[in-house]
Amino acid sequence: MTAITLRTEARQQTTLSPRLQQAVRLLQMSSTDYLQQLGELMQKNPFLEVEDSDGEPQVAPGSADPLAAAAAAAAAPETSEIPAVAESDATLGEATPLEGGDVMDSQELWQSDGSLGSGRGGGSEDGTSIFDRLQGEDTLAGSLHGQLNLLPLSPRDLALAHAIVDCLDDDGYLRIPLEDLTSVVAPDDPASVEELRIALRRVQSLEPLGVGATSVAECLRLQLPLIAGERERHLAEQIVCEHLDELAAHDIGGLARALRCDVVEIEAVCERIRRLDPRPGWRFGNAGIQYLTPDVIVKKVRGQWTASLNPAVVPHVRLNLVYAKMFERHRCAHNGELADHLQEAKWAVRNVEQRFATILSVAQEIVRRQKHFFDYGPLAMKPLGLREVAREVGLHESTVSRVTNNKYMATPMGVLELKYFFSRAMSTAGGGACTATAIRELIHEMIAAEDPTRPLSDGEITRQLGRQGLVVARRTVTKYRQSMQIESADRRRKLAWPAQESARSA
Incomplete structure (x- = not known):
């Protein structure tokens, strides 16, 4: 029978404290995320402050330093939201002289229409507020809703068109089947598929052209009226509707044979198709470009x-010594939260x-x-x-x-x-070592110097690397080439073929 016993054992074990775990997590953050995290901490911690390059606390709200701006916003009182009075010589609680010698109380100045001064206040001569003149960010849905409201449609047709607009994605495409939208307007009076198809056609007639498409081919087809020439537009429609795969593969020769046209003419039509926008929704509400800031x-x-x-x-960032010494001087058991902030x-x-x-x-x-x-x-x-x-x-x-x-x-x-x-070492035939970065660069130089009519295959690149003493497998060459977004030898040959035909015709 097994007996249950108690035993005391001393053992050393390494553990990470919560503070150390947080330090490890912050260490692997990017500098932008770290500054944001530190700015959030400064907004709620009174013992932290930001100093400028001269060593003085930085309180200017318009500073370029994001931490300084965060600290200034956290330290600013709520009454600092009065830019017109703050930028003038007048202060709250004092009388402000006017041009005619009268005196206006600060409260009356704040309640005025802002026509006094340089126009930085909340109004203008026409009585409109400065906030009314601010232009908001235009969105695809907002633009389409505004165009629909100008059309003479019945309430039901307008509601169906608005419902179609609300279902578009950021690219401007309708990815949801019309059958799934039959009850989107009113469950008690669902719309038919034919009604939704008519509403979709109304949306597709709006600007920008191509919006409301259900596929890339349809999106490009809706934009074909932008092509002026009738024959060019007819060829473009054939290519978009029947030979989109050849267009994506840049197979100009195959398109010329399929459409029984000249290579130069097909190349011109394909170039015109490439000017069309496959993502019309990206013109509206694009997110700001995220730039990399080097550390x-x-x-x-x-x-x-x-x-x-x-x-x-x-x-x-530095410790506010005035607050820290004041807290240490008047420290008591009731302000434990401030002690945690100081630590x-x-x-x-x-x-x-x-x-x-x-x-x-x-x-x-x-x-x-x-x-x-x-x-x-x-x-x-x-x-x-x-x-x-x-x-x-x-x-x-x-x-x-x-x-x-x-x-x-x-x-x-x-x-x-x-x-x-950082790159691992790859041995060479001479007993030396090289890196994958160097091999990728060498492959890039080989492809850049190749004859366009006879591009190098991955096997040929492997053999040339071997003659230079670099033992690299063919699949590794393929992986490196794909990582540099370089097409295969067959695709590079097809891309160079139209230029050769154009040169021969000339």
Whole structure:
């Protein structure tokens, strides 16, 4: 019979505290996400402040530093939403002299129509508010709804057309079958498929042309009236409706044989079709372009490549010593929440210093080991592993992996991710080693210098690499070529064929 006993055992075990777990999570964030996270912390922590380059607290709300703007917005009182009075010489609670010598109270000035002063107030001479003149972001649905409201339609037809517009995706396509929209207007009086088809035709007649299509071919067909020539438009319709696959494959020769036309004419028609917009919905409400902000900038100073932190991503955050000393002087057991804020503020300042010091040390080691890359380009990239950098900078390999995640370096060759400089070694026939980056660059140069009439196949590229002492499998060459978005030899030959025919005809 098994007896149940109690036993005490002492054992050492490494555990991550919640604070350390958060530090690890913040370390692998991009600098943009980290600044946003730190800005949210500053909005609720009174012991943190932002300083400018002169060491003074930065309170200007229009500052370019996102942390400074966040801190200023958090510290600003609610009454700061009065731009007209704040920018004038008058202050709240004081009388403001007018041109005729009268005196207007500040409350009367705030309640006036804003015609006094330079027009920065809430109104203008025509009595309209400045907010009424602000143009909002136009959307595809808003534009289509506005066009439909101008059409002389019955309430039911207008409701069906509005329902079709609301079902369009961001590209301007209707991806939902009409059969699934029969009860979209009113469950008690569902619409027929024929009514919805008529409503869809009304939507497709709106601007921009191509909106409301159910496929790419239909989208292009709706835009064919933009082609002026009748014969050119007829050929374009045939290509779009019957030979869309050949058009996508750039098979000009196949299209010329199928349509029994001249190659030059087919090439001109295909070029006109390529000017059409396959995604008409993208003209409205496009999201802003997301730019990469490098964390490290590499420059050549006195013949040596050096890495330095980008000042735009380094937050100038510090501990508010006045508040900290005041709290320590009047500390009691009832303000435990403030004590937690103070401890969190100290940790945040240390975390900022440690984070960017780690990024800089890793970047400097990368630059030191890959100096030939900065001198000669990707062909001179040396094999480099995380363990080698971790050993030199005194960090764990996993820490280096987190540091290089979502971090970017501005180099003369462009903005590159830190992970780009790490590549495993590939042995050569002479006993040396090279990187996959160098092999990809070599493949790119071979294809760029090939004869367009006789493009190099992946097998031929493999044999040429072998003659240079690089043992690479053909499937590896195919993978590298596809990663560089280079077409296969057959596709490259077809792309070059129309140009050859045009030259022969000339």
